[in-house]
Amino acid sequence: MMGRGIEAVLFDKDGTLFDFAATWNTFAARLIDQLSEGDDLRRHGLARALKFDLESGRFLPDSPVIAGTNREVALLIAPILPRRTVDELEALIMAEAEVAPLSEAVALVPYLAGLAARGLTLGVMTNDSESVARAHLRAAGIEGMFDFVAGADSGHGAKPSPLPLLAFATATGHAPERVVMVGDSLHDLVAGRAAGMWTAGVLTGMAGADALAPMADVILPDIGHLPGWLAEVVT
Numbered sequence: 001m002m003g004r005g006i007e008a009v010l011f012d013k014d015g016t017l018f019d020f021a022a023t024w025n026t027f028a029a030r031l032i033d034q035l036s037e038g039d040d041l042r043r044h045g046l047a048r049a050l051k052f053d054l055e056s057g058r059f060l061p062d063s064p065v066i067a068g069t070n071r072e073v074a075l076l077i078a079p080i081l082p083r084r085t086v087d088e089l090e091a092l093i094m095a096e097a098e099v100a101p102l103s104e105a106v107a108l109v110p111y112l113a114g115l116a117a118r119g120l121t122l123g124v125m126t127n128d129s130e131s132v133a134r135a136h137l138r139a140a141g142i143e144g145m146f147d148f149v150a151g152a153d154s155g156h157g158a159k160p161s162p163l164p165l166l167a168f169a170t171a172t173g174h175a176p177e178r179v180v181m182v183g184d185s186l187h188d189l190v191a192g193r194a195a196g197m198w199t200a201g202v203l204t205g206m207a208g209a210d211a212l213a214p215m216a217d218v219i220l221p222d223i224g225h226l227p228g229w230l231a232e233v234v235t
Helices: 020-036 040-050 070-080 086-098 108-117 130-139 163-172 186-195 209-215 223-232
Strands: 008-011 121-125 148-150 179-183 198-202 218-220
Touching: 008 163, 020 040, 020 086, 040 070, 070 086, 086 130, 108 121, 108 223, 121 163, 130 148, 148 163, 163 179, 163 186, 179 186, 179 223, 186 198, 186 209, 198 209, 198 223, 209 218, 218 223
Parallel strands: 008 121, 008 179, 121 148, 179 198, 198 218
Antiparallel strands: none
16 A cells, blocks of 8 residues: 555546647647648638647647547537538547557556556546547557546546546545546546545646646656655655
């Protein structure tokens, strides 16, 4: 048992297990090009809706896509693409997301094996779709290392609601105060606080330390620093 009885770690996926910019900037640029179909006006309209800077090829820090669900992204761009339904757009986004180029924040297989060896229960809760999340975890060779994987469409709700986090605690048999929620966005940390969990912010997403600090028990450069923090917390 580690840090004040912390028994379990619940990770966000994008920006936490995987570096957000390295993975999703490429995805967004490709999606915008595909949906614009050579129409420059439509291309710029999609970029504005997604708050994606075409010149730098990066999401703006306040983009709603960063912590949003696939459904929310589809709703954002639907007015620009009136010939496509929201359902069609959501399905397309999910299909493209499944093959997004993944960039691990740290070498995940040995990292997660190390946490499990310390007796910690591991889970993932993402605002992505569960099928996409599982595809990404499978591609990284780590799906089987988690006792719980949930997305925004898994029936527990989406962050910043604490309900999906509490579903993890219930499913794994841990009291919320024995769980640490690890994420790169305020959605993650607000949900963690509301669930009564410890909260650890990481800087491999789009939010800076100043933005995350009010809701975080600790700010870490990346998840690789989590074991050191757990060891330092008084038991």
